[in-house]
Amino acid sequence: MGIPDFQSFMLPLLKFSADQQEHSLRDAIEALAQTFKLSDEERKELLPSGQQTVVDNRVSWSRTHLKKAGLLESTRRSFFKITQRGLDVLGRNPQKIDVKFLEQFPEYIEFRAASRRDKETALGAEAEVNNHQTPEELLEYGYQRIRQDLAQELLNRVKNSSPSFFERLVVELLVKMGYGGSRKDAGEAVGRSGDGGIDGIIKEDRLGLDIIYIQAKKWEGVVGRPEIQKFAGALQGQRAKKGIFITTSGFSNEAREYVAIIDSKIVLIDGQQLAQLMIDHDVGVSKVSSYEIKKLDFDYFVDA
Numbered sequence: 001m002g003i004p005d006f007q008s009f010m011l012p013l014l015k016f017s018a019d020q021q022e023h024s025l026r027d028a029i030e031a032l033a034q035t036f037k038l039s040d041e042e043r044k045e046l047l048p049s050g051q052q053t054v055v056d057n058r059v060s061w062s063r064t065h066l067k068k069a070g071l072l073e074s075t076r077r078s079f080f081k082i083t084q085r086g087l088d089v090l091g092r093n094p095q096k097i098d099v100k101f102l103e104q105f106p107e108y109i110e111f112r113a114a115s116r117r118d119k120e121t122a123l124g125a126e127a128e129v130n131n132h133q134t135p136e137e138l139l140e141y142g143y144q145r146i147r148q149d150l151a152q153e154l155l156n157r158v159k160n161s162s163p164s165f166f167e168r169l170v171v172e173l174l175v176k177m178g179y180g181g182s183r184k185d186a187g188e189a190v191g192r193s194g195d196g197g198i199d200g201i202i203k204e205d206r207l208g209l210d211i212i213y214i215q216a217k218k219w220e221g222v223v224g225r226p227e228i229q230k231f232a233g234a235l236q237g238q239r240a241k242k243g244i245f246i247t248t249s250g251f252s253n254e255a256r257e258y259v260a261i262i263d264s265k266i267v268l269i270d271g272q273q274l275a276q277l278m279i280d281h282d283v284g285v286s287k288v289s290s291y292e293i294k295k296l297d298f299d300y301f302v303d304a
Contacts, residue, residue: 009062151275
């Protein structure tokens with residue numbers, strides 16, 4: 001069935017509160033998860049940021065909308081109870097509660113109008129308001145789309161770059177990830193140009209306690225098991241135990257299965273992962289803007 005959208009949680013959440021007792025948000029989430037028979041996987045599913053589960057986020061926003069309509073009220077941090085208006089609504093035995101239903105209440109109309117203005121300001125006047133996603137979902141999935149588009153642009157540029165540029169790019173990325181000591185040290189260690197790529201060694205850390213053998217190839221086709229076997233053989237020849245194989249394309253399933261069973265530790269980085277690492281470590285990209293998401297600090301208002 002999948003996880004219901006936040007509107008689908010509204011009526012069950014209000015019914016859960018019908019006993020007029022104070023309830024915690026955590027108890028409400030657990031009760032609704034059981035009501036909708038969510039699987040363990042669905043309960044654990046995270047938003048793209050990995051900071052919150054989808055079900056927690058949607059139930060929280062369901063509660064927020066019900067509060068804005070005056071059907072629920074906060075009692076203390078992460079606790080709430082039903083209001084008289086909420087009881088009156090349940091007394092009418094509604095078949096469904098959604099944003100359209102809540103627009104009968106003036107406070108909610110004001111809340112929606114303010115939210116809509118904020119979205120249009122942030123996303124542009126032509127932005128379509130999605131009533132099925134929470135603000136965090138809209139923001140995070142929008143961010144992921146922007147990131148994926150940027151990653152594809154980066155990968156296209158890398159594929160069209162010269163072998164020497166690709167060599168410098170890989171060195172800079174590894175240094176920014178904490179390998180190789182200084183860029184000068186890393187460049188000397190890795191800078192042996194090959195046919196469309198580089199081969200060499202780099203320090204695992206700034207102290208050089210271990211070394212890593214590197215192979216990077218600007219391939220068009222999928223890298224198969226034979227190429228990885230050659231790389232593993234080169235590791236043995238260098239008496240090295242660790243290696244990184246970087247390609248602008250991808251790896252076959254056989255190649256990935258092979259590195260999982262051999263003694264040497266070989267990390268495979270395909271084109272998509274390479275682009276993501278470049279974004280994470282600010283290689284070939286520049287920051288345009290950043291946003292902080294804040295929430296109300298209930299502890300601040302304890303004595304209010």
